[in-house]
Amino acid sequence: MRRYSAFAIAREAARYHTGWERAWKSPKPKKKYDVVIVGAGGHGLATAFYLGKNFGITNVAIIEKGWLGGGNTGRNTTIIRSNYLQDPSAAIYEKARSLYETMSQDLNYNVMFSPRGVMMLAQTEHEVRGYERTAHANALQGVKTEFISPQRVKELVPIMNINGPRYPVLGALWQERAGTARHDAVAWGYARACSDMGMDIIQKCEVTGVRQANGVVTGVDTTHGQIDCDKLAMVVAGNAGHLADMAGFRLPMESVALQALVSEPIKPCIDVVVMANTVHGYMSQSDKGELVIGGGTDGFNNYTQRGSFHHVEETVRALVETFPIISRLKMLRQWGGIVDVTGDRSPIIGKTPLGNCFINCGWGTGGFKSIPGSGWAMAETVAKGEPGSLAGEFGLDRFTEGRFIDESVAAGVAH
């Protein structure tokens, strides 16, 4: 792999950019791999990367039914934060956030991590109490957050109307070191680094069956033929239930549509990420000037990657109330992704009823921010055969034991 650098740009500029090589190879699948990872989104690629980097396992294939990073990795609103209430969540999301800080250097790929700060507005007394509690919990967990006053909110985001008629802003949970990153670049950067380690990324290759013998996984059937493996990692978000069905087990999970939209580009007007969970909308401004807007999930099972119109309406209504200056903006694009939501709104990382088959799913509406932490924890689980300290609490068995990591109550809606 030729490194990207200022020198490389100068060198290529001098020869009409003829020397750039492909960022990753597209090989034919081999007969057998040590580890096959299903799903080349952020989480799957991060798992592969840390398998190679932390455990030296590089005989790895990452297979993807569509194109690399074409699922939720390319469909989210790119928010990165770690201000969670529960200890296991805060640990893994904070690990992820800290890995994002050095990701561009680690991958030699500019992921444009921008620690611009994330604020979650408190617009009811319940939210004030909830977020004060989260701020205290975060202090104990070593995650730097603070509860700030409405005046401070106004200083940070002058375009916000903090005296709205329905829900005035009563304060906010502020995480200064949270922010955004370029979502596609995260997938591309990991893919380039994995390919450089000799891993095979096989796109447009759909898994059609999971092979097993004596309760242990032996490989997968795909549209490119049979691929054998010693260990299988399923990292497929919304399609995890479908894949688990092939492997013969069920998951405590349902797939629903989550939507996002962007406005026409305007001059810089907001340099933090604002989430308003009571009125249900969140917004940030991209480097291109578009306002990136997200809302809530639909209330029914859906695999179509498009959601209900009335949710868009609710989200936009909420944001117009919070940011009156955006009321005349046109929306450029709207899209949906399929998120896998578990009973306690926390992810599943760990072993499955099938031997040597591991699963990483259930990130629901909070997948992007967790990509490096999730990959780190999943790689450890796959390499050692047992979940490590980060993944330990997130096993499937928590649903049998009633040992939930209840972010559905802690985080409210957006997550």
Added chain:
Amino acid sequence: MLILECPYCGVMADETDLHGGGEAHLKRYGPGSSDDEFETYLFHRKNPKGVHFERWRHVSGCGKWFHAARNTMTLEVYGTYPAQTTEPPKELVAKIKKKHPEWGGYE
């Protein structure tokens, strides 16, 4: 927009008048059941790609719960039926089967 016919009041109700209630026909378990049975009942869901039987409530109408058969890949609605049953009506299952011969049927 998703439109379902309420089997009680006959109104063609659109999504904003309805509230989804998740998978229909769950087998319920009570005291004395095993941990696995409770886990299945409380958390495991079919979550199929394709035909899905689910519960809906006509919240902004008659307020009653009913069932619907819907396709999660195409958002097509096959039909709705009252909630006083533990499995979908045979005619509805036959109608879906006729339309999608590859469908495994209701289990």
